[in-house]
Amino acid sequence: MQIQDARQALRIPPLLRLGFRPFFLAGTLLAALAVPLWLLALHGGLADGAPRGGWLAWHRHELLFGFAGAIIAGFLLTAVQTWTGRPGRPGLSGTPLALLLLLWLLARVAWWWGGAGLLLVSSLAFFAGVALVMARTLWAVRQTRNYPIVGVLLLLMAADGLSLLGVLQHNDAWQRQGVLAAIWLVAAMMGLIGGRVIPFFTQRGLGREQAVQPWAWLDWAVLLGSVLLAVLHASGLALQPRAWLGALLLALAAAHGVRLWRWFDAQLLRMPLLWSLHLAYAWLLVACLGLALWHLGLFAGFSQALHALTVGSMGGLILAMLARVSLGHTGRPLELPRGFALAFALLNLGALARVFGVSLAYLPALWLAAAAWTLAFAAYLYWYAPMLLRGRIDGRPG
Template identity: 70%
Template sequence: MLIVDKRTALAIPPLLRLGFRPFFLLGSLLAVLAIPLWIVAWLGGWHSLQPEGGWLAWHRHEMAFGFAGAIIAGFLLTAVQNWTGRPGLSGRPLGALVALWLLARAAWWQPWTPLLLFSNLAFFAAVAAVMARQLWAVKQTRNYPIVGVLLLLGLVDGLSLVGVQMQDDGLQRQGVLAAVWLVAAMMGLIGGRVIPFFTQRGLGRVQQVPAWEWLDQSLLLGSVLIALLHAAGLALRPGLLLAALFALLALGHGIRLARWFDKDLLRVPLLWSLHLAYAWLVLACAGMALWHLGLLDTPSPALHGLTIGAMGGLILGMLARVSLGHTGRPLELPQGFALAFVLLNLGAMLRVFGIGIHYSLALGLAAALWTGAFALYLYRYGPMLCRTRADGHPG
C-alpha cells in the first residue's frame, strides 16, 4: 500500500490491479470447463469439434500448462510485490499478459500455425522476465530459482508442442510429465515457505517451525532432476535409480509434513486443506517409487494423486486464502466453502483408488467432484476478484 500511488492504482479496473485477480479467475474457469470437455471427448463425443493434435494432447497440455500456468503466474506476480517492496504488474501490462494467455488457449482451436507455439512459450518467458526484473532490482537471490523453474516450464512446453506438431506422442508425454514435476518443484519451494507460515499465523503460534535449508534445497533439486529426466525420456521406463530418487523425495516431503503438523490445524479448513494437499505429494512420490520398483502396474494412480490431490488441492487452498488476504477481507472462508476442499479430495481418492472398481463410473464421478470444487470457488470468490478491495486500498 505504501509502494504505489493510491490515486493512480484505484483508477485501474479492479480485475487488473494485481496478477492474482485475472489469473485466479481464468485459471479456475479453465479448470471448470476443461475436465467435463475432456470426459465427454473420452466417451466419444465432440466428433465435429477437435483441438489441434486431438483431445488427449489438449487435455494433457491445458491442465499442466494452461491451468497450472495461470495459477502460478497469478500467485507469483502478486507475491513478488510483497517480497521486493516494488509495485506488482498491473493495468495495461497485466492486461497484455492476460491477453497472451488467452491467445495461447484459443490457438488450440485453429489449424496448426506457429501461433500456438509462440503464444505458449512467450507467456512463460514474459512471466519469467517480469519476475527476474523485480527480483534483480533488489538482488533477492533467494528467489532466483523461481525464474529458473519458469524458464524450464517454457522449454518443456515447447517440447510438448513440437510433439503435437509432429504427432509424436512420446515427445508430448515427455514435455507434459516434465512440466508436472516442475510444478511439483514449485509446490515444494513455495509450499515449503507458506504452509508453515500460514499455520503459525492461523493458529496464533509464537514461532514458525524453522526451515531446514539443506532439506529444502535437496527437494527442489530432486524434483527438477526428475523433471529433466522425464523431458529426456529417461524416466518413462521403470528403473531402480529412479525408484530410489522418488523414495527419497517421499521421505523428505514426509519429514517436512510431520514437522509442520499441529493437531489444532484440523479445526481450520484453510490450514488442513494445505496440509492434506502436501500429503498427496508425499503419496504421489511414494507411488512413483513403487511403480519404478515394479510393484505397481501403471504410474497413472500416482500421477493423478499428484495432479488432482496435490496440485489441485494446493492450488484450491492457496486460491481460497490468497484471494481473501489480497482483497482486504478477514481470513475466514465464505459460508459453505469448506465443501470445495472435501469435493476435491474425494475426487482425488476416486481417481487414484476407485478406478479398479468401475473405471468409467469412478472417472466420471472424480471429474464431477473436481468441477464442483472449482465451480464453488468461482461462485464464492469470483465477485471478490472483480471488485475493489473491501478495505478500499489498492491491489
C-alpha cells in the same frame, strides 16, 4: 508520490489491479470446464470439434500449462512485491497485465483457431513474460533467495516448447516427455513455495510465536530432486521403470514426509484453511510412493500415481491457496465463505476416486472424480469471482 500512485492504481479496473485477479479467475474457469470436456470427448461426444493435435494432447497440455500456469503466474506476480520488501510499489497491473493475460488467452484459443505458430509462440511468450517480470523485480533488490523461481519458470517454458513441438510434429513421445517434465517442475514449485507458506500460514492460523524453522538442506534436496526428475522425464530416461529411479522417488517421499511431520499440529485439523494445505501436500507424498513402487515393479498403476500428484496435490494445493490468497489480497478477514470447506472435501473426494476408485469401478469412479473436481472449482468461482471483480473492501489499491 505514494498518494498519486494510489490514485492512479484505483483508476485501473479492479480485474487488472494485480496478477492474482485475472489469472485466478481465468485459470479456475479453465479447470472447471476442461475436465468435463475431456470426459465428453473421451466418450465420443465431441468428435466434430477436436482441437489441434486431438483431445488427448489438449487435455495433457491445458490442465498443466493452461490451468496450473495461470495460477502460478497469478500467485507469483502478486507475491513478489511482498517478497522483495516493496509492498507499496505497484505490481504488474493495467495494460502490461492485460497484455500478459491476452497472451494466455491466445494460447488457449489457438488450439482451435489460428496457425500452429500462434499456439507455440503465444504459449512460450506467456511463460517468458512471467519469468521476465519476476527476474526484473528480484534483480532490482538482488534477492538471490528467490532466483531459483525464475529458473524453474524458464525450465517450464522449455518443457512447454517440447510438448507443443510434439503436438505440431505428431510426436507422442515428445508430448509425454514435455508434460511429465512440467509436472515435476510444478511439483518443484509446490515444494519451494509450499515449504515457505505452509509453515507460515500454520503459525499465523494457530497463533504461534514463530513458524517451524526450515532445514535448508532438506529444502534444497526437495527442490533439486524434483528438478532432476523433470530433466530425466524430458530426456525420456524416466519413461520406463528403473529401480534407481524408484530409490530416488522413495528418498523424495521421505523428504516430504519429514516436512509434513515437522509442520503438523493436531489443532490445524479444526481449520479448513490449514488442513486443506497439509492434505494437499500429503498427496505429493502418496504420489512419490506410488511412482516409486511403479519403478520398482511393485505397482502397475502409473496413471493412478500420477493423478495423485496432479489431482490430489496440485489441484488441492491450488484450491487451498486460491481460497486464502484471494481473501487476504482483497482486504478481507481470513475466514472462508460459509460452506466453502465443502469444496476442499469435494476436491479430495475426486482425488480418492481417480487414484483408488478406478481400480474398483473404472467409469463410475472416473465420472465421480470429474464431477467432484468440477464442482470444487465451480464453488470457487461462485464465491470468489465477485471478490476478484471488485476493488478491495478497505479501499486500497491491489
